[in-house]
Amino acid sequence: MTVLVTGGAGFIGSHFIERLLAEPGDGKIVCLDNFNHYYNPALKRANVARFSRNPRVIVVERSFCDVHAMRHLFDLHGVRQVVHLGGYAGVRASMVAPLEYEESNVRGTLTLLEAARTSPVERFLLVSSSTVYGPDVAVPFQEDTVLGTPLSPYGASKQAAELLGEMSYRQHGVPVVRLRPFSVYGPRMRPDLALHIFATAIDEGRPIALFGDGSVARDLTHISDICTGLLAALSADGVVNQAINLGHHAPVEVRQLIALVEQEFGRKAIVDQQPGLAIDMPVTCADLSKAERLLGYRPQVAIADGVRDFVAWFRQQKPAS
Ligand SMILES: NC(=O)c1ccc[n+]([C@@H]2O[C@H](COP(=O)([O-])OP(=O)(O)OC[C@H]3O[C@@H](n4cnc5c(N)ncnc54)[C@H](O)[C@@H]3O)[C@@H](O)[C@H]2O)c1
Numbered sequence: 001m002t003v004l005v006t007g008g009a010g011f012i013g014s015h016f017i018e019r020l021l022a023e024p025g026d027g028k029i030v031c032l033d034n035f036n037h038y039y040n041p042a043l044k045r046a047n048v049a050r051f052s053r054n055p056r057v058i059v060v061e062r063s064f065c066d067v068h069a070m071r072h073l074f075d076l077h078g079v080r081q082v083v084h085l086g087g088y089a090g091v092r093a094s095m096v097a098p099l100e101y102e103e104s105n106v107r108g109t110l111t112l113l114e115a116a117r118t119s120p121v122e123r124f125l126l127v128s129s130s131t132v133y134g135p136d137v138a139v140p141f142q143e144d145t146v147l148g149t150p151l152s153p154y155g156a157s158k159q160a161a162e163l164l165g166e167m168s169y170r171q172h173g174v175p176v177v178r179l180r181p182f183s184v185y186g187p188r189m190r191p192d193l194a195l196h197i198f199a200t201a202i203d204e205g206r207p208i209a210l211f212g213d214g215s216v217a218r219d220l221t222h223i224s225d226i227c228t229g230l231l232a233a234l235s236a237d238g239v240v241n242q243a244i245n246l247g248h249h250a251p252v253e254v255r256q257l258i259a260l261v262e263q264e265f266g267r268k269a270i271v272d273q274q275p276g277l278a279i280d281m282p283v284t285c286a287d288l289s290k291a292e293r294l295l296g297y298r299p300q301v302a303i304a305d306g307v308r309d310f311v312a313w314f315r316q317q318k319p320a321s
Contacts, residue, residue, distance in 0.1 A: 001027040003234075004079045006064050006112065007086030009033035011190050012127070012181070012226060014047035016083060019227040021054060029056055030077050034063040038088060039191050047188060065108045070115040081234055082124045084112055087161075090192055091131060091279060094154035105157035106164070113168040113176070123175050123240075125233055126165040130182040130219065130247065130284050131155030140287040143180070143243040151279050166241065175240045177233050182247030182286050185306060186223030187313035194218070194254065195307065198261045199314045201269065208269050212276030214255030217283040219247040222301035222309075232295040239294050247286025248299045260304060264311040 003020060007013040008031030020029055031048060035041040051057050058077065062069050064086055073079070087105045088094065094101045109126065116124050132155055133141045134148025150156045165176040185195045201208045229246040233239055258269050291297035301309075 001025075001080050002030060002077045003027060003081040003083060004030045004032060004073070004077070005083045005085060006032045007084075008059070009035055009044035009048045010085065011188055012184055012223065013085040014050065014188065015186070015223050016085065016227050016230055017051055017057065019231060021051060021056065023231070026056065028058060028077060030073070030079065031057055031059045032062060032064060032073070033086065035061060038090070038093070043188075043191070063108070064112050065103060067111050067114070070111055071118065074115045074119040074121075079119060080122050082112060082116060082121060083127070083230060083234070084109065084125060085127045089129070089154065089190070091152045091154050092277075093192065094152050094157070095279060098153035101153050101157040105154075106160045109161040110164050113164060113174055116174050117168065117172045121174065123177065123234055124165070125230060126161060126176050126178050127230075128162050128178050128180045128243070129155065129158045130180050130245070130286065132159045132162060132180060133281075133284070135281055139283055140249060140285040141245065142287045143245055143290050151281060162243065169241045177239045177241075178243040179230065179233055180243060180245045180286075181226050182219040182221050182245065182284055184223055184226050185220050186310055189223070189310070195220075195257060195261065195310060196314075198258055198269065199265075199311060202261055202265050202267055203314070203318075206270070207272040208258065209272050209274050210254065210258070211274045211280065214258070215253050215282075216276075216280050217251035217253045217285075219249065219251050219284045219286050220257070220303055220306070221246065221248040221299060222306040225299040225301055229291060229295055229297045232297060236295050242290070242294065244291050244294060245286035245288060246291060246297065247284075247288060249286055249288045250303065251283050251285045252303050257307070260307040261311065264308055
């Protein structure tokens with residue numbers, strides 16, 4: 001049983017491969033990534049170095065937008081499960097370069113769905129995002145509500161990818177499960193994410209740009225809970241053609257998050273107050289009843305523990321960077 005993990009060199013992908021390796025079994029894991037420059041590719045190479053010597057892992061450096069390469073890869077490695085984590089993530093960056101999001105998140109996802117259509121794939125986890133929910137959706141967000149219009153090209157690209165996944169299931173029987181993670185954080189998280197930015201600024205004594213009054217709240221979810229949810233979705237019954245939230249159901253205001261980081265560093269942040277951004281949802285919060293019913297998913301890591309875990313990692317990796 002070969003599992004293909006796209007974006008396997010990235011933050012979530014590399015953690016998920018490590019989780020797979022910790023599970024019993026001897027199946028192959030194909031780690032597919034093009035090591036793009038959205039952030040420093042050296043960080044992605046360091047992620048992959050954690051498992052690239054494991055004989056179960058095959059690292060493939062290639063874009064999943066390459067139609068012929070994907071058909072060949074599915075055949076060559078006998079791919080039976082796909083965990084599609086690759087793509088461009090980042091709400092604000094998508095306003096600057098929307099076409100990259102369309103290329104990777106929409107065309108790239110369809111390319112993989114097409115390769116899966118002509119292979120005996122048993123499960124295809126299409127990793128979407130909480131950004132598919134528009135600003136008019138009731139909080140907490142329920143999966144089967146009308147999603148509305150996302151605020152960013154990133155959210156729109158994920159909605160489009162989800163629609164293609166649903167279509168591929170209905171027309172071709174590709175066994176797609178749509179997972180919607182909410183603001184994932186933890187060791188090795190992307191440098192463009194808020195917690196990482198705050199930690200870097202506080203550590204270096206530089207100001208933090210705070211957009212609005214700090215009341216914007218995010219349903220921060222620890223990487224280990226996300227990996228547990230993804231793992232469950234690979235084997236659970238009754239999940240194909242479902243959309244499922246993977247969140248925490250405990251939104252944290254940005255000002256609270258800053259306070260937690262200050263506490264860990266024992267140092268006050270220098271806050272540079274800026275006007276609020278129209279692209280920011282005021283709050284995100286996952287309804288988790290469906291995830292619990294279908295996946296037995298219950299997030300375990302409280303925010304204070306998760307921030308402590310992140311800051312410990314941040315401090316320990318610093319001299320090497
Ligand atoms: N981190 C979060 O808070 C979060 C929240 C919700 C959803 N997600 C989704 O989870 C997935 C992983 O996010 P992440 O935070 O680990 O991001 P990441 O940027 O660390 O990982 C994505 C990886 O995909 C690779 N990639 C991009 N385009 C590719 C292509 N065409 N071919 C091959 N590889 C390609 C990148 O090089 C990168 O290593 C993304 O789909 C993202 O939208 C993330």
